[in-house]
Structures are given as C-alpha cells and as structure tokens.
Amino acid sequence: MTEEPKDQFAFTRINYLILAVGLALIIIGFLLMIGGGSDDPNVFNYEVFSPRRITVAPIVALVGYAVVFYAIMKKGD
Template identity: 35%
Template sequence: MAQQPFKPTAPVKNTTAAAKPAYKATETKPVSFIFDKGNYRLLIISIAVVALGFILMSGTTDIYSNTKIVIAPLVVLGGFALGFFAIFKKPSVKVD
C-alpha cells in the first residue's frame, strides 16, 4: 500500500505589508578576544615544558634510568596540565 503525496488545499499567501526590516542598526562594540596576553604566554611555556619532557625521555643509553622512566613523564604531564590551565584561565577584566 503506497502512501499518497500530500497536497495542500489552499496556497499559502505571504503578506509583505507586515514584514519587518531585514536588519536593525545596532551599536558596535570593540572586539574582545577570548584569550589575553597571559593565556598565550602560559600556553607557550607549557609547550616548552612538554618539549623539555620529551628531550629528557630521548636518548639511547641507559634505558631504565630514573630520569627517563619517572621524571620525564611527570614533566610532560605537568606541561599538559599547564596547557589546560592556560586554556581555562579567564582573562583579567579591565575596567575603563
């Protein structure tokens, strides 16, 4: 049993007399960025800390050293934590 296509009984009329204007003039506000200078500085520092952790992990001698197994992964995790903090930190509010 196939369904019959629906046909409207009367055409829909659009009235243009009651139409509102397409746009309304609004006040322009100065552009405010999501991050401020401090956020970017912390993000760059976190990238450097993660890179330092990977440098500590690299090398071919003494695979089971305390630096490569314990300290370097903690430094990398600390760098990622600092990066998350840099992203979630709210910028300081400047009162004009």
C-alpha cells in the first residue's frame, strides 16, 4: 500500500520570512534612490550623483533580489 502525498504549500514559513526580508531590502534600496532632482529645469543638482544613490542603493536592491531568489529556491522541509 502506498501512502498518498498530502497537500502542501510550495513555501514553508521560513521561506515566507526570507521572502519578506528580501522584499523589504528591495523597497529600502529603491527608497534610497529617491530624490536629488531639481524643481527648476535650468538648475542642475549634483546630489543626483551622491554615493548613496549610485552605489549603496543599487547594492541594497541587488542583495534584496538575491535574498528573494534564495527564498524561492530554498527547499522546504
């Protein structure tokens, strides 16, 4: 007699927690990119090229995407 597999979700609770952390990192990365623009089109604001916007924010967002990928690929118990 074979045992029928019971219905299970593809993700476990841990997967969902890791996924939430990854999504939070992506959101934080995009929030760090906000700003630096100028209301006057004739005035250039050098704040657009701040290290926070061109280095830190994309790295945080990419780490978030990597965490989401890990959460999807992690095998549930």
